[in-house]
Amino acid sequence: MCGIVGYVGDQQARDVVIEGLRRLEYRGYDSAGIALVHDGVITSAKRAGKLANLEKAISEEALPAATVGIGHTRWATHGAPNDVNAHPHLGADGRVAVVHNGILENFARLRDELERAGHDLVSETDTEVAAHLLELEVQSGADLTTAMQNVCRRLEGAFTLVAVDGQDPTRVVAARRNSPLVVGIGEGENFIGSDVSAFIEHTREALELGQDQVVTITRDGVAVTDFDGNAAEGRRYHVDWDLAAAEKDGFDWFMRKEIFEQPRAIGDALLGRHDEDGLLQLDEVRISDDELRDIDKIIIIGCGTANYAGMVAKYAIEHWTRIPCEVELAHEFRYRDPILTRNTLVVAISQSGETADTLMAIRHAVKQKARVLAICNTNGSTIPRESDAVIYTHAGPEIGVASTKGFLTQLIACYLLGLYLAQVRGTKFGDEIGAVVRELAQMPDRAQRVLDQSDAIYALAKRFKDEKSFLFLGRHAGFPVALEGALKLKELAYIHAEGFAAGELKHGPIALIDQGLPVFCVVPPRGRDQLHDKMISAIQEVRARGALTIVLAEEDDTEVAPYADVLIKLPIVPTLLQPVVATIPMQLFACELATLLGHDVDQPRNLAKSVTVE
């Protein structure tokens, strides 16, 4: 999830682009870069690290005056966050410059083709192939708009591309497929941005592009086509938000924005990792198949929400692979002298990749010669760097301190890992794996259907805003969901909340049930190991003692409905995948309740986004 900016007009493009990048820096800050068109050539500058590094560099290098430019702030996906991999990327002769947000799934094939034709690609990115291909097109006589259409037809994956041609000082051309792109319509100037915050200082008139469209902005015009060059239209609208709201895409909190981004984030986590038949392609797992076949134990470590993702993973990985799997809090793991061998796979889950407890735990595992695989959202962070392999979750930057899209994409990465191990070790047939992959592919739509119920969940938060205590119950994969629901409420609303495995109730916690106590109950899908019926019994038990039940169940589950004081309907999904949809109402509830109580949702008291001390 990178930030991209484009400008054509009468102002100094350097200033407009840098200011736009500053507004978009929340989208990624691994590196930043700019390209300007002037005097028939392109001048570009790029630096690893925050935008301030680029600003310092260009103040020293004094970029030339120009009125056409593009810029980029990076959230690394392909290649380490260094100067070379920073955008913009240039074609072989430096005539075309490109910035990109997204993932080009077929870049390896295209790169191969370019290299065989004698091109020297200098970075590890997928983006550079687009720069070379565009340059070939303009060198053979196409204008940049036609070049973009021709190249986009060859690209697979999700992308926003923005390009300039050094020999055409009149235009910036951009294209969009499954990645965000908006045009800002000014007077005598036009803009391109990942979102409106890139240009809201200059204009509030915006044009949203549809899928598979190309837009050309010039000083006085905006023209939209599809990838075949047919004229097309975007949706024009007026932006009412102020600048602060614009960065949050109109949401009041980054956290709420991130909750609503989850369908996209899930889609990105799956992108390019399986083929149409459900065959998994996890190239980033750089542990050989032979070594993966030799693994005799998996230990999953993480802290807080990441640990709950690990708990869900245990159910899935053991079921699909039959490898014994333990889950442990990273800070406990290291100090208990765990038994680790070369055949132990330690899976470290961390959104930030910098959590000290998890980092120390993997260092301990590495010393004991175990294999370490990280599941991480932050490219180039310490935990993946010190691991043997990494599966990036591709959620994009998570700004809200409480993890939301980080968690759901950790679940997706865990499922992919479990299925991949099953594929390599042959513990599941290809068609069985394919069936689960097809279910996963539907998760973005299913998550969206849960988000569509947000108003009802907000009404629930209003109803319960004066409560002092909540319980959360679940079974099987729903148990970690209960723990996560309770954690979200504790950390955001500062309300006492506890999660339990429903079967544990009668062993003590049932004593907590009192008249009117709200109890969230995650009901497993029907038809598996009687879990569903046992959960209904637990609901009846707490209800009989006065609890008020808020039940999350499959949308056509008529058996549980009579025992629900409040019913939240979940899309029908397999048991192991249910946490993806069941967690969302809990996130919405906690976010709204904390808002109603007047708390700072993005920065709850006493917490930090990245816990870099043990």
Ligand code: F6R
């Ligand atoms: C809770 C939350 C924390 C983190 C935990 C681990 O909402 O965000 O519990 O999950 O501190 O952080 P990472 O995943 O960065 O290692």
